[in-house]
Amino acid sequence: xxxxxxxxxxxxxxxxxxxxxxxxxxxxxxxxxxxxxxxxxxxxxxxxxxxxxxxxxxxxxxxxxxxxxxxxxxxxxxxxxxxxxxxxxxxxxxxxxxxxxxxxxxxxxxxxxxxxxxxxxxxxxxxxxxxxxxxxxxxxxxxxxxxxxxxxxxxxxxxxxxxxxxxxxxxxxxxxxxxxxxxxxxxxxxxxxxxxxxxxxxxxxxxxxxxxxxxxxxxxxxxxxxxxxxxxxxxxxxxxxxxxxxxxxxxxxxxxxxxxxxxxxxxxxxxxxxxxxxxxxxxxxxxxxxxxxxxxxxxxxxxxxxxxxxxxxxxxxxxxxxxxxxxx
Amino acid sequence: xxxxxxxxxxxxxxxxxxxxxxxxxxxxxxxxxxxxxxxxxxxxxxxxxxxxxxxxxxxxxxxxxxxxxxxxxxxxxxxxxxxxxxxxxxxxxxxxxxxxxxxxxxxxxxxxxxxxxxxxxxxxxxxxxxxxxxxxxxxxxxxxxxxxxxxxxxxxxxxxxxxxxxxxxxxxxxxxxxxxxxxxxxxxxxxxxxxxxxxxxxxxxxxxxxxxxxxxxxxxxxxxxxxxxxxxxxxxxxxxxxxxxxxxxxxxxxxxxxxxxxxxxxxxxxxxxxxxxxxxxxxxxxxxxxxxxxxxxxxxxxxxxxxxxxxxxxxxxxxxxxxxxxxxxxxxx
Numbered sequence: 001x002x003x004x005x006x007x008x009x010x011x012x013x014x015x016x017x018x019x020x021x022x023x024x025x026x027x028x029x030x031x032x033x034x035x036x037x038x039x040x041x042x043x044x045x046x047x048x049x050x051x052x053x054x055x056x057x058x059x060x061x062x063x064x065x066x067x068x069x070x071x072x073x074x075x076x077x078x079x080x081x082x083x084x085x086x087x088x089x090x091x092x093x094x095x096x097x098x099x100x101x102x103x104x105x106x107x108x109x110x111x112x113x114x115x116x117x118x119x120x121x122x123x124x125x126x127x128x129x130x131x132x133x134x135x136x137x138x139x140x141x142x143x144x145x146x147x148x149x150x151x152x153x154x155x156x157x158x159x160x161x162x163x164x165x166x167x168x169x170x171x172x173x174x175x176x177x178x179x180x181x182x183x184x185x186x187x188x189x190x191x192x193x194x195x196x197x198x199x200x201x202x203x204x205x206x207x208x209x210x211x212x213x214x215x216x217x218x219x220x221x222x223x224x225x226x227x228x229x230x231x232x233x234x235x236x237x238x239x240x241x242x243x244x245x246x247x248x249x250x251x252x253x254x255x256x257x258x259x260x261x262x263x264x265x266x267x268x269x270x271x272x273x274x275x276x277x278x279x280x281x282x283x284x285x286x287x288x289x290x291x292x293x294x295x296x297x298x299x300x301x302x303x304x305x306x307x308x309x310x311x312x313x314x315x316x317x318x319x320x321x322x323x324x325x326x327x328x
Numbered sequence: 329x330x331x332x333x334x335x336x337x338x339x340x341x342x343x344x345x346x347x348x349x350x351x352x353x354x355x356x357x358x359x360x361x362x363x364x365x366x367x368x369x370x371x372x373x374x375x376x377x378x379x380x381x382x383x384x385x386x387x388x389x390x391x392x393x394x395x396x397x398x399x400x401x402x403x404x405x406x407x408x409x410x411x412x413x414x415x416x417x418x419x420x421x422x423x424x425x426x427x428x429x430x431x432x433x434x435x436x437x438x439x440x441x442x443x444x445x446x447x448x449x450x451x452x453x454x455x456x457x458x459x460x461x462x463x464x465x466x467x468x469x470x471x472x473x474x475x476x477x478x479x480x481x482x483x484x485x486x487x488x489x490x491x492x493x494x495x496x497x498x499x500x501x502x503x504x505x506x507x508x509x510x511x512x513x514x515x516x517x518x519x520x521x522x523x524x525x526x527x528x529x530x531x532x533x534x535x536x537x538x539x540x541x542x543x544x545x546x547x548x549x550x551x552x553x554x555x556x557x558x559x560x561x562x563x564x565x566x567x568x569x570x571x572x573x574x575x576x577x578x579x580x581x582x583x584x585x586x587x588x589x590x591x592x593x594x595x596x597x598x599x600x601x602x603x604x605x606x607x608x609x610x611x612x613x614x615x616x617x618x619x620x621x622x623x624x625x626x627x628x629x630x631x632x633x634x635x636x637x638x639x640x641x642x643x644x645x646x647x648x649x650x651x652x653x654x655x656x657x658x659x660x661x
Contacts, residue, residue, distance in 0.1 A: 150339075150343065151342070151343050151346045151347075154343040154347065154636065154639065154640050154643070155347055155350070155636065156598055156632070156635050156636055156639050158599070159598075159632050159635055159636075160350075162620060162628075163351060163354050163355070163628060163632065164354055166358070166620050166623065166628065167354045167355055167357060167358035167625075168354070168357065168358065170358075171357070171358075247493065251495045254495070254497075254498075255495070255497060255602060258497065258602065259602070259605075259617060259620065260621070261620065281501065285606075288504065288505055288508075288509050289509050292505045292509055292510075295501055295505065296501065296502075296505060299498045299501040299502065302495065302498050303494045303495075303498050306493045306494060306495065307489075307490065307493050307494065309493075310489060310492070310493035311489075314489075
């Protein structure tokens with residue numbers, strides 16, 4: 001009991017020190033919103049997230065509506081090489097089955113958003129746990145886990161995704177949510193390695209610090225030291241790492257979709273995920289002269305969202321760790 | 329030191345073995361075999377399939393198939409020992425009957441040099457892209473660092489940031505539509521890859537990301553070197569600025585740049601399959617993508633092994649190159 005009170009007192013006094021000035025998070029936030037590129041990136045990400053969540057409300061046309069005789073219509077503002085009359089209803093033209101491109105691009109943002117965030121969540125969970133255990137336990141456990149990460153690190157990741165998607169596409173897991181679950185799993189299995197290495201490095205250096213020693217002395221359990229003392233102190237590199245890994249995942253999804261092994265485009269109106277930017281591009285490459293916007297609009301979206309995340313990541317790194325400013 | 333590298337070299341084997349094991353397990357867990365997914369060809373009847381399975385060793389237990397693939401096994405039909413992956417034998421292609429995977433990847437058409445093979449094409453494209461990245465990336469990085477916080481620096485940084493973040497296949501889409509479809513400066517469909525001008529576009533697109541990375545790396549390492557004491561010493565003894573920049577700054581600043589060249593080339597050769605597919609380039613990457621489309625499992629697996637070996641050797645080369653060009657670094661344990 002005595003131990004417990006002294007511990008809470010310690011935490012409270014710790015809080016008092018921070019409260020006297022600004023908290024670390026608030027200070028980082030103040031630095032972040034001064035960075036114009038990072039704020040622009042944040043706004044773009046919020047816009048895309050909004051688009052993804054409310055896709056069913058904001059689409060101008062039904063993205064699954066097939067219009068006979070209106071294949072590959074160019075947008076109204078664009079004069080293609082062919083003299084096909086465009087339809088003002090379709091702001092970005094139509095695709096190979098006469099479906100509205102703008103609505104499909106809006107729906108595509110759902111897949112990119114969910115592919116950016118959901119596997120990242122799994123990656124964080126796996127990477128943090130394994131990195132923590134390896135760094136904290138040390139010795140043989142550390143050795144085995146790190147050799148495992150070495151092997152996964154040596155695997156060419158894009159090839160792994162392709163193989164997994166090709167081989168398991170028609171299996172039971174591959175059918176779940178149009179193949180999205182399999183995609184998440186493949187992305188997560190390869191990418192936790194970076195997080196695990198990062199956390200392990202952090203744990204190894206933080207383990208020697210006085211506050212961990214102090215926590216040991218007052219009888220804190222290993223679990224508590226790991227998750228209440230060490231983890232909060234390694235949060236900032238973790239957040240920066242996340243901001244840079246999300247665009248990577250979005251690119252991988254687009255590449256897989258473009259190769260025809262990503263999400264299966266669906267024609268079921270009940271589905272949440274109808275199509276992805278990658279599969280739109282695959283559809284669009286057969287008509288680059290008549291209807292280039294089927295290819296261009298998803299490409300622009302991918303470029304925009306990836307740039308936005310990169311700017312935000314740069315800003316976060318500068319804000320969370322001012323010493324690292326401009327080193328990369 | 330030598331022992332360090334020998335140990336690192338030996339570490340390649342378990343890595344490659346694991347890569348092949350993982351690939352093997354995933355490929356074999358795919359539904360359907362190599363003979364029954366052929367819908368556009370004559371269907372294989374049961375007895376033919378049985379003899380084909382026996383010929384290719386597919387009737388054996390899985391672990392034996394794996395050891396046969398990696399180390400080799402005695403063929404039950406011809407009764408001869410055929411060596412596996414460790415001898416460079418990647419097995420027969422399931423779709424292009426009568427050809428082995430290694431002959432598809434590495435053999436050129438008759439009377440032509442190695443550079444005309446699938447791998448040769450990809451290697452050439454990678455080398456051109458790499459030289460483009462170096463020739464443009466290093467000067468951009470140097471200028472940006474020398475003129476830090478000026479307009480030049482910002483332009484350089486903008487190119488670097490956008491080049492790193494915009495994926496190459498998106499860039500390829502933009503360039504193909506602008507220069508091919510709207511301006512008609514380049515041909516989208518190329519029939520003869522012997523002409524140099526057709527290589528320009530795929531090489532530029534492929535090398536752009538590496539160029540941006542090189543520029544960023546050069547800039548940051550130049551900025552670090554510029555603040556060193558030996559640069560101040562060189563200036564204070566009255567050397568011409570040009571000599572200080574080239575001999576004292578650049579020579580030291582390029583050390584990290586040189587070390588990434590190996591992985592960069594491996595990344596360009598292995599990462600080019602989307603670019604190759606987009607430009608209908610006759611390289612290894614396009615063969616890989618075609619194999620994916622045809623579910624040619626042995627071809628997919630063989631190409632993955634070639635890629636994995638390239639990446640592993642490239643990663644090893646980083647440490648080797650470091651020791652050769654930077655005498656300050658020693659690996660001792």
